[in-house]
Amino acid sequence: MTAYQPMSPARSMTRLFVPIAIGIAVSVGLGVYGNLHEPTGIAVNISGFSGPLTVKVWLASAAFVLALVQLFSALIMYGKLPVQGPYWIGTLHRWSGRAAFLLTVPVAVHCLYALGFATFDTRTLVHSLAGCFFFGAFTVKMLILPRTGVPGWALPVFGGLVFTALAVLWLTSSFWFFTTIGVKL
Amino acid sequence: MKLSGPYLTLVGGLAVGGVLLALSSAAVDRGEDRVANAAASTPREAATTPPAEETPPSPTADAADTVADNAQQVLVPNGTYAGRENSDKASVAVSVKGKTAIAYFCDGAKVEAWVQGSADESPLVLKGKNGAKLTAEYKNGRLIGKVKAGGENWAFDVKKVKAPSGLYRAAANVRTAKVVGGWIIFEGKQVGMLNSSTTGESPAPPIDLTTGKATIDGTAVQTEPVDGSSLD
Numbered sequence: 001m002t003a004y005q006p007m008s009p010a011r012s013m014t015r016l017f018v019p020i021a022i023g024i025a026v027s028v029g030l031g032v033y034g035n036l037h038e039p040t041g042i043a044v045n046i047s048g049f050s051g052p053l054t055v056k057v058w059l060a061s062a063a064f065v066l067a068l069v070q071l072f073s074a075l076i077m078y079g080k081l082p083v084q085g086p087y088w089i090g091t092l093h094r095w096s097g098r099a100a101f102l103l104t105v106p107v108a109v110h111c112l113y114a115l116g117f118a119t120f121d122t123r124t125l126v127h128s129l130a131g132c133f134f135f136g137a138f139t140v141k142m143l144i145l146p147r148t149g150v151p152g153w154a155l156p157v158f159g160g161l162v163f164t165a166l167a168v169l170w171l172t173s174s175f176w177f178f179t180t181i182g183v184k185l
Numbered sequence: 186m187k188l189s190g191p192y193l194t195l196v197g198g199l200a201v202g203g204v205l206l207a208l209s210s211a212a213v214d215r216g217e218d219r220v221a222n223a224a225a226s227t228p229r230e231a232a233t234t235p236p237a238e239e240t241p242p243s244p245t246a247d248a249a250d251t252v253a254d255n256a257q258q259v260l261v262p263n264g265t266y267a268g269r270e271n272s273d274k275a276s277v278a279v280s281v282k283g284k285t286a287i288a289y290f291c292d293g294a295k296v297e298a299w300v301q302g303s304a305d306e307s308p309l310v311l312k313g314k315n316g317a318k319l320t321a322e323y324k325n326g327r328l329i330g331k332v333k334a335g336g337e338n339w340a341f342d343v344k345k346v347k348a349p350s351g352l353y354r355a356a357a358n359v360r361t362a363k364v365v366g367g368w369i370i371f372e373g374k375q376v377g378m379l380n381s382s383t384t385g386e387s388p389a390p391p392i393d394l395t396t397g398k399a400t401i402d403g404t405a406v407q408t409e410p411v412d413g414s415s416l417d
Contacts, residue, residue, distance in 0.1 A: 053395070098194050105198050109205040115395060116373070124395065142191035180396075 015150045019143035027136030030108075034117030034128060054185055056107045057174045063107070064170040066100035069093075071163055078156065101138060104166070108135065127172035134165035260307045261286070261323040263413070265351040267371045268343030270332070276369040276376040277341050278352035279309070279321060279328055282413035286311055288319045288332070289352055289367045289411070293376040293388050296335035297367060299354075304413065346371050348410075349394045353377075355408040359401050366399065368392055368408065 073093040076085040108131060117132075118124035141158040144150050267278035275292035286304035288311050291297035298317035302310055308322045308330065321330025321341075329342045350371040357364055359381075366389045368377030377389030379401065390399050398405045 094190065098197070101194060101198055102201060105201045106205050109202050109209060113206060113209045118395070121393060124393070139195060142195050145191040146189075 011149050011151050013151055015147060016140075016144070016154055019140045019147065022143060023136040023140035025136075026139045027132040030112065030135055031117055031128070031132040034112045034132070037112070037116060053177070056110055057177045058185070059103050059107050060170055060174045063100045063103040064166060064174070066096045066103070067163055067166045069096040070100065070159070074156070074159055100166075104134070123172050123176060127169060130165050130168040130172065134162065134169055137161040137165055261304050261309060261328070262345075264345045265411075265413075266328040266343045267346045267350060267352065267369050268341065270339040270341040272339070275339060276371075277319075277332060277339070277343060278369040278371075278411075279311075279319070279343070280352050280411045280413035281309075286413045287352070287411050289354070289369060290317070290319070290332050290334045290339070291367055291369065291376060291378045293378060295386055296337075297378040297380065297386065298332070298334035299367065300332075352411040353392060353397075353408040354411050355399065355401075355406045357401070357404070357406045359404045359406065364401055364406070366401065366406070366408065368399070370394075 070093060072081070073085075073089050073096065075081045076083055076089055077093060111127075111131060117128045119128070137158055141155070141162055144154050144158060261281045263282050265278055265280045267276065269275070270277055270290075275290060275296065277288065277290045279286060279288040281304045284303060284305040285301065286309055287299070287301040289297070289299055298313050298315070300311035300313035300317050300319045302312055308320050309328075311319045316336075317332075317334045319330065319332040321328045327342060327344045330340070332339050332341065351369075353368040353370065355364075355366040362381045362383040364379055364381045366377060366379045368375055368389060370376075370392070375391050377392070377399075379387050379389045381387070390401060392399045392408050396405075397408050397410075399408055400406070
């Protein structure tokens with residue numbers, strides 16, 4: 001919608017302020033909650049996995065795979081790849097994005113509720129920061145989409161930030177788990 | 186594209202998150218005792234404890250625990266009781282499982298003591314090296330008593346805690362030293378000490394609750410939750 005609109009003089013950066021403000025509120029809010037709430041050590045679990053940790057590891061990995069779908073479909077939609085996108089590429093992008101986001105929610109709930117905002121070492125600190133940032137950036141991206149007069153670069157920039165944040169999250173958790181503990185269910 | 190699509194996505198995520206948060210909260214409440222016991226028997230996942238079984242809630246397991254408790258006429262319910270001693274200079278944790286109990290006392294600097302003994306009597310009397318001795322009585326979810334360690338007497342009144350709070354121990358060879366570490370975790374804080382065969386007593390580095398490991402002198406050492414059933 002916004003990507004295919006003709007240029008109009010009403011586009012300006014000030015249209016980004018409210019979405020960004022809300023995104024910052026989300027990020028900071030999650031961080032504050034994670035810090036104030038006393039971690040409980042347990043949260044909801046799904047049977048079939050060896051424990052809550054592996055559930056998160058695989059959910060996060062599935063979300064990351066979908067994020068890669070996001071990246072490539074976005075590149076095609078913006079004409080950055082020498083491929084003619086099919087008519088359903090936009091629909092794929094939106095639905096793979098929704099699925100990825102929804103998969104991250106149980107992971108985030110467990111992380112925040114059971115472990116809290118962790119500062120034990122660099123890995124957990126980066127993960128905690130990236131987690132808060134990811135949800136704030138995602139919120140901004142969602143809020144920009146239906147908003148008129150937003151600069152053309154805003155969507156790719158925030159899409160890129162969301163992808164990068166998720167990549168950092170995955171590297172500091174699932175990737176670390178697979179390389180330290182092993183690939184297992 | 187519907188204008189409402191992105192908003193629906195956000196609201197959808199919030200709704201899923203809210204439901205899971207509510208379920209988690211319920212799981213924590215319901216799983217309190219079972220988690221403390223379950224945490225003890227799967228050391229590798231000490232911090233991210235085994236499932237509190239959302240669906241179904243495993244009524245048979247709960248019933249079995251209660252029956253076992255009644256059959257043994259255990260005087261102190263299984264679990265770990267931890268907190269500060271009355272003068273707030275040190276921490277104490279007592280883990281009870283069935284008929285045995287293990288307790289640890291430490292001030293995070295110089296004084297520490299491991300004691301163990303039978304939980305099948307009231308008051309509990311646990312003993313350790315160098316004259317260390319702990320006595321306690323159970324009352325309404327709390328253990329109230331005294332401990333003698335490092336030549337001094339301390340009084341305490343501590344309550345049952347749930348994972349990741351609790352008592353942890355590690356015994357490993359780090360470089361050329363044999364190191365035994367004890368940690369008491371409660372209310373988000375850790376107090377721990379190391380006893381090294383070469384350097385003696387020192388404060389312990391923190392445990393990473395996601396892995397259960399502490400980095401001692403550059404080596405990652407696995408800690409195990411102490412459930413009260415045995416000390417190596």
